[in-house]
């Protein structure tokens with residue numbers, strides 16, 4: 010029996026999961042329009058590869074990964090591209106993002122899919138396949154999966170942790186995925202295992218999902234793998250990657266380190282599933298399982314195409330008349346969808362219809378009484394009330410001293426606060442302010458650097474100009490001096506008149522001195538300049554001479570200096 | 580907050596039994612004053628009233644004031660103390676959650692400095708005075724005769740030890756004077772026991788953690804115990820100190836005040852121990868009959884600093900390797 014560890018803090022909200030597990034995963038019908046955002050994962054924004062009016066096939070690449078930490082985007086079904094334009098995003102801000110609008114043709118026609126045999130391929134090629142297939146963390150963080158599949162060079166890979174905890178209330182998409190498609194999940198885990206070569210593979214599932222545990226255990230046995238499927242205590246946020254790693258391995262991953270530095274890596278079960286589809290079926294990520302629950306007549310899990318507008322998706326569940334909004338994600342960490350046009354994306358694990366009875370408006374916020382309840386439940390052992398205090402006071406330096414960036418925004422603190430302070434909102438505000446300032450500062454630094462560089466360039470140019478002018482003047486003077494000298498010599502030769510000689514001599518001497526100085530400077534410059542034709546060995550000289558002779562023969566080049574193209578290396 | 584009030588009930592019950600039901604009048608007086616002052620201040624500060632009044636924090640302050648002031652204090656003394664606590668110590672500092680000092684202790688300190696005589700006259704236990712007469716004294720209808728009030732056991736002991744200058748040992752004093760009971764002040768033992776009971780209940784319910792109360796009790800007993808072992812004739816035993824004066828009330832209901840106390844677990848412990856030590860030093864060597872209030876106020880001053888230096892290590896940062 011595996012020894013389990015505890016993480017500090019945590020809360021036990023009502024799970025509300027039974028409503029949506031009664032029916033099996035349904036396949037959502039094709040919507041009338043799809044709005045596929047190009048930016049669906051952490052990292053660079055993919056470049057659009059299609060044009061308005063173009064016909065696309067299901068699975069066709071429409072956005073190419075931009076940069077290593079970025080992930081490709083594909084057409085979820087066959088149809089016609091109607092627009093590539095800004096469209097409201099599934100984000101609390103209600104901001105828009107560049108999206109490809111596709112009108113399905115109803116045929117759902119696939120591109121040619123090419124499975125790969127990942128065992129016979131180089132790891133880089135497998136990672137590249139995952140990147141091209143748009144595989145990202147489907148647990149909600151949407152980090153490009155290929156970026157996590159390289160073991161640390163210095164620390165041996167010990168544990169691969171697979172996250173099936175799904176601890177947020179209401180959400181059941183991973184639960185049903187594990188129940189219904191256990192074998193493919195396990196095969197996907199096998200792909201990760203092959204890439205990372207860990208000593209152990211641990212699959213953690215909250216113990217309120219016995220069916221999922223049983224299904225995965227059966228699949229592991231069937232496939233002859235040695236993965237440990239472990240039921241972990243039901244305690245929010247056991248499904249936070251760091252919490253699950255702590256529970257299963259006892260290791261705590263600090264915010265300053267990556268988990269691979271401690272020899273652990275963690276993936277969500279749904280990610281493993283899509284990785285397997287990409288490898289063994291050549292299918293990119295074009296759909297995902299989304300829980301539709303809350304204030305609806307028919308709560309259920311649906312396999313829905315990415316880009317499905319919220320309005321068409323929620324219709325599947327028949328929302329009750331008093332529905333007043335839709336949450337994406339769970340009640341602890343989720344946010345209100347900004348509009349009915351907002352599409353489902355890779356990060357959409359759950360849509361909860363809300364109503365005043367389901368989520369009664371919160372009683373007004375009261376002052377913090379420093380009761381410390383929030384600190385007791387914080388799984389990262391922070392002091393939320395101090396963070397709150399400093400966030401409110403906009404003392405962002407202090408919030409960083411109190412480790413605001415260690416906050417995983419799990420919402421435990423807000424959940425227990427007797428003064429009903431929406432602590433997480435304050436923290437999100439503080440974090441975004443700090444980022445904004447950082448950005449501003451960077452921008453300012455860059456502007457400063459640009460300015461300094463420009464000033465320097467101006468000065469340099471000025472100096473060069475001055476030098477040029479001086480040179481020109483000097484050349485002029487030298488010429489004059491030479492002429493004068495010649496004239497003087499001629500005069501001396503002709504008449505040998507010493508009377509005319511003296512003043513000219515003084516002038517000429519000065520000019521000659523300048524000319525000499527210039528000559529010296531030129532010689533110096535030339536000495537400093539690299540010369541690759543110096544100190545040639547006799548053999549080389551012979552070679553050059555031969556080449557030159559050939560050239561002259563061919564009439565390419567007049568017999569000037571040795572060609573610099575033939576740089577002999579000493 | 581309601582649970583805190585509930586936890587005070589055993590102590591209040593013992594109090595009624597020992598000193599008579601007049602304390603109920605004082606509690607009512609303080610509560611009414613506190614609520615009225617709170618409402619007025621909220622109105623002035625343009626804050627929603629119902630919500631804040633319902634939070635119970637003003638009532639807790641009122642009860643602590645009523646329970647720490649002598650039960651026969653004139654009505655205006657209680658009212659003044661409560662007003663001061665709510666208006667100055669709480670709202671002028673920004674209201675709930677912002678006050679650096681425990682308002683009830685501020686009231687106590689202000690009143691004992693301003694009216695030392697009135698604040699140290701406690702009714703002699705066992706002297707049965709009719710309820711009507713007690714109320715009469717409180718409202719100034721009856722003369723305040725010394726016969727019905729005197730110094731607290733703590734004060735009596737201190738004065739006796741000082742005045743007689745070594746003539747009597749603690750043991751003798753305790754045995755001979757009837758202000759003393761089994762092991763502490765007569766009757767006071769029961770009241771303190773009541774508070775202890777309520778405090779343990781709060782702890783068991785998870786309302787308070789063990790750190791501050793245990794720290795306070797430990798700080799007080801260790802110092803008391805050390806000196807008692809050193810010279811039992813001059814220093815009373817720890818049990819006497821724990822069950823006299825405001826020690827138990829302080830341990831469970833005052834040093835546990837979240838707003839003005841420490842918040843980190845280690846901070847709470849330090850806060851408790853230091854307050855316990857200070858309380859002992861002030862009550863035994865200082866000029867006041869009891870030291871809890873001043874000890875707590877002094878520690879309130881240090882709380883932010885203690886908090887700053889006792890930040891617990893955060894997730895993943897425990898082993899500094």
Ligand code: SF4
Pocket residue numbers: 376377378379380381382383384393394397422425426427428429430432
């Ligand atoms: S739980 Fe709320 S009231 Fe209590 S300390 Fe935390 S923020 Fe303050």
Ligand code: SF4
Pocket residue numbers: 383386387388389390391393415416417418419420421422423432433436
């Ligand atoms: S939201 Fe942040 S501060 Fe609050 S409990 Fe979670 S990790 Fe701690």
